[in-house]
Amino acid sequence: MSETFLIRGARTAGGDTVDLVVAGGVIEAVGAGLSRAGATVIDAAGLLALPGLVDLHVHLREPGYEASETVLTGSRAAAAGGFTTVFAMPNTQPVADTAGVVEQELALGEAAGYAHVQPIGAVTVGQKGERLAELGAMASSRARVRVFSDDGSCVADPLIMRRALEYVKAFDGVVAQHAQDPRLTEGAQMNEGRVSAELGLAGWPAVAEESIIARDVLLAEHVGSRLHVCHLSTAGSVDIVRWAKKRGVDVTAEVTPHHLLLTEELVRGYDARYKVNPPLRRDEDVQAVREGLADGTIDIVATDHAPHPAETKSCEWPAAAHGMVGLESALRVVQQAVVDTGMLTWDDVARVMSRTPARIGRLATAGTPLEAGAPASLTLYDPAPVRAFTADDLHGRSGNSPYLGRELPGQVRWTLYRGVPTVWDAAVLDIPGAHA
Template identity: 70%
Template sequence: MTAYLITGAALADGRTVDLVLDGGIVAEVGTGLSRAGATRIDADGLLALPGLVDLHTHLREPGGEGSETVLTGSRAAAAGGYTAVSAMANTSPVADTASVVEQVQALGEAAGYVTVRPIGAVTKGLGGEQLADIGAMARSRARVRMFSDDGFCVADPLLMRRALEYIRGFGGVLAQHAQEPRLTIGAQLNEGPTSAELGLAGWPAVAEEAIIARDVLLAQHTGARLHVCHLSTAGSVELVRWAKSRGIAVTAEVTPHHLLLTDRLAEGYDARYKVNPPLRSDADVEAVRAGLADGTIDVVATDHAPHPADSKTAEWSEAANGMVGLESALSVVHEAMVETGLLDWAGVERVMSAAPARIGGISGHGEAIAAGSSPEIVLYDPSARSDFAAEHLAGRSRNSPYLGRRLPGRVVAVFHEGRPTVLDGAVTPQEALRA
């Protein structure tokens, strides 16, 4: 296996160092390093961060291969600086049995670009009625530790209570898609001035907040761990802040798009901006940014949701929910959080790598770069700036809300298990990856 000598990289703490990746670890960190036989990579002016970790990725396989596969989604992840992703359970068949999660795990290993950690469904078929094979998935070769019905809310309070308790027995965490279904029948867009004008059925903030309020109390009562998926409203930030102040075991994620975009983008009925939970108001964006900065929100998770083109060019109410996000996430966080002074790069490292690895129980990821740490590294050029374009997308789908938008930064290189999955901004071909 080739050794790599990365020279002149800036770490998140501000030190400029050379790194040697060799023997399956970061072998050395220092200055003026050399390594016989190592491939040298000049990282002058580049940031070196531990590889990014996503807790919320839709890889679509099995069943949705027209939009994405584990392989194409892994490539998209690598292009965005990720070295680990968590594959959501809403595939077809649903990842509610050991065999499906083991299949996804195996597909991830075969693809080789990132660590793919399957998320198991909470309920059979995401039906919200009967628990899925949680124990079998936890004990399977995929060792599932995160469970979610994402796409659907575990709405029944009794079932939610039981699921929290049952998952706790396996040391796992339940990731809840917080959406009160009765308050969001036919909902199309954040309920507010834009939905009123466009005549689109409103998706009120209270439908998210009511579930989070209930769930943190259930987590307190059961002593179980709760993770809130794609938190999107100012009120949700307040609730999680309150819960944490009470010592409740809750963590929360926000998506890049909820950090940058608002519901006014829906004004032309361009369904590229249709997502669930919906884009919210300026005040909500400000609140989730503040929540991420002060640690109320633990992580940024992409909710990468690939869709074929025709499902996004349709009428708004016919169009699919979701946007791809892996390839743009770091640049969006850069713009929304770093350029605004809300987070420094150490903060970015925390919310995009360390905290998600810890919450998801994803070992070998999210470790601060040091001698002996796992060789999972992204090299990022923070001074670059470019119009985000289709050529930046490395997955199978093109439903990015950022196409044509100017974004800062560029992922230059990514190392996963000590091998480059991205070099000079280009995703490594799979043959070369295996060599």
């Protein structure tokens, strides 16, 4: 397929209708009535042109847990969802707590060719919360790590968290915290409240999240360092982050698509596809996080894409694994939850799903505007169709999506990563040279 493309009649997030010429991996020109001899023409009439989406919170499972996902299959799923950059969480085996492991992840992403895979380094050795990992070595490695997280393991020790914030400040890094007090959530199975009491399941109190966020924004303020709050899920958490930002604390926060749309009521059927960490919350929390995203308190949407083998979900609720896959459905869910409801514009979507996550991750080559000279990483999206989300929409190794059978708007029609098509007219392409 030609490496030069003429995209005709696309609508930008700002509402303009433009043509784009893509050549040599960059956007060569943007304007009206463009032509380019020998270019492959993409008819984008009625399609929305967005900068390639950036996901700051993805689990690719490789190395160590390839039964759930690999870098190749996960980045294929990312391309199907319109993503051209994903930040890979460190809960692999071995844990991504050394320069060697993060460089391995980077190389696997380069070999796959579907998206830029940017490793996230662990905060502590083995994610055990006892002593700091090789933060400086990972930061100075070829992977140039700037985001550090112990992912599903909260950095619960306040002294370790303070030291991590102090350390990453030296190279403009950020600690991304999984806000979950471990003592307050021992044995927890779902959100604590009326529904958990009726079902007889151990509750997961909102304060377990909120107390860690409150502690950490004060630590970040004291140190003068950057803090990022992963998958914020409660109304109280929104209030705390809003308060911290008014004080001038350098804190950012993310919300997942599922916390923008789904509630704890879905747990009543004991379908483990709805078991996730943090848990699905009350309708009041869903409304609060939507409002927090709309007013800028919450900075970005991140999927927390968490693939699992079928047997770890097709079992009784207490034994089931936490997590949902979300890359392929994210843009469609965001459209349903906050665009079609009038809370966000498409330019807001470009900000919270591309520009700002790239900025938080300090990745200058991602989330760039669709303008001449920029890398040609972009998504052409059709917001018009409404159809059920099915297993055919999934392109990773696992099928634990909470949206199977649910009507969702929109469809990713084309994804270009650095000028190379990865999705062509809604079909995910095979990339020459990509390997599992």
